[in-house]
Amino acid sequence: MDRNKPRLGTVQETLLIPLYARAVENRKGDPLLRDARAEEIVASIDYDFGRFDGLPSLTGALLRTRLFDQWVADFLAAHPDATVVEIGTGLNTRYERVDNGRARWFELDLPDVIELRGKFFTDTPRRTTLAASVTDERWTAEVAAHAEGPCLFVAEAVLPYLPEPDVRRVVDLLADRFPGSLLALDTAGPGFFDTQETHDALSKVDARMQWYCPDPAQLADWRPGTRVVASHTLTSLPAPLLAQLPLPYQQMVAAIAAQRLPQAEGYRLNLLSLP
Numbered sequence: 001m002d003r004n005k006p007r008l009g010t011v012q013e014t015l016l017i018p019l020y021a022r023a024v025e026n027r028k029g030d031p032l033l034r035d036a037r038a039e040e041i042v043a044s045i046d047y048d049f050g051r052f053d054g055l056p057s058l059t060g061a062l063l064r065t066r067l068f069d070q071w072v073a074d075f076l077a078a079h080p081d082a083t084v085v086e087i088g089t090g091l092n093t094r095y096e097r098v099d100n101g102r103a104r105w106f107e108l109d110l111p112d113v114i115e116l117r118g119k120f121f122t123d124t125p126r127r128t129t130l131a132a133s134v135t136d137e138r139w140t141a142e143v144a145a146h147a148e149g150p151c152l153f154v155a156e157a158v159l160p161y162l163p164e165p166d167v168r169r170v171v172d173l174l175a176d177r178f179p180g181s182l183l184a185l186d187t188a189g190p191g192f193f194d195t196q197e198t199h200d201a202l203s204k205v206d207a208r209m210q211w212y213c214p215d216p217a218q219l220a221d222w223r224p225g226t227r228v229v230a231s232h233t234l235t236s237l238p239a240p241l242l243a244q245l246p247l248p249y250q251q252m253v254a255a256i257a258a259q260r261l262p263q264a265e266g267y268r269l270n271l272l273s274l275p
């Protein structure tokens with residue numbers, strides 16, 4: 001097969017970092033997660049992935065994905081016929097990992113990403129890709145037309161790349177159109193945001209984070225009634241999830257937690273309930 005040369009915009013290129021993390025992990029004996037699909041996709045994309053080899057933040061991306069996967073799995077256990085919307089889906093394979101055979105999925109990203117995604121994934125009656133910016137409210141009509149009951153919006157490593165007014169717009173859009181839904185998102189605060197120029201993976205690409213958020217509770221001020229259901233750093237993952245990880249990873253997380261690194265403390269994974 002001819003290898004695909006990705007023609008991606010600056011922020012879109014960042015999707016290759018978690019993709020590569022999952023592909024590399026899949027080759028390991030006792031991995032944080034399995035993703036044979038990511039390995040196949042990486043092999044078929046013409047890109048210098050070697051620049052990310054051995055970077056510690058690849059493990060960080062995998063830990064984040066494990067928690068987001070867990071939140072989606074918990075949500076679908078409680079609401080098996082609900083709707084999951086992946087915002088800024090990139091080449092993520094969460095559907096392959098946690099779909100329950102009943103839920104409705106939407107996978108949204110910018111048009112160039114959806115074009116690339118189309119080479120590897122196919123829509124089905126329960127799985128629809130949407131080519132749009134998350135800030136463009138037109139995409140919400142298609143989700144609203146199909147969504148019955150609560151929705152879980154998953155924005156993994158997406159919103160920090162948007163300017164704050166755009167993030168506020170997204171929160172307003174979701175709360176207005178899908179009241180009572182959940183939103184999983186990460187936030188970059190002090191220690192993490194300020195050191196992005198020297199961040200091991202980000203320094204290898206041109207994209208930079210734009211939204212500085214020292215406290216996810218800030219979103220409740222933007223939109224009264226918003227509740228922070230859960231908020232974790234990569235070194236304070238929920239105990240049941242941590243206990244499921246391979247022992248070397250548990251030990252690594254404990255060692256990093258003991259150092260209280262500003263980079264680790266300033267990056268949070270959050271689950272919000274919208275009013």
Ligand SMILES: C[S@@+](CC[C@H](N)C(=O)[O-])C[C@H]1O[C@@H](n2cnc3c(N)ncnc32)[C@H](O)[C@@H]1O
Nearest residue numbers: 012014015018088089090092133134156157158
């Ligand atoms: C770091 S990647 C994360 C990809 C995926 N969520 C994952 O975890 O593998 C960031 C993604 O956000 C997408 N993105 C950035 N701005 C966006 C916007 N305004 N609307 C939709 N997607 C956006 C990018 O195209 C990219 O796919």
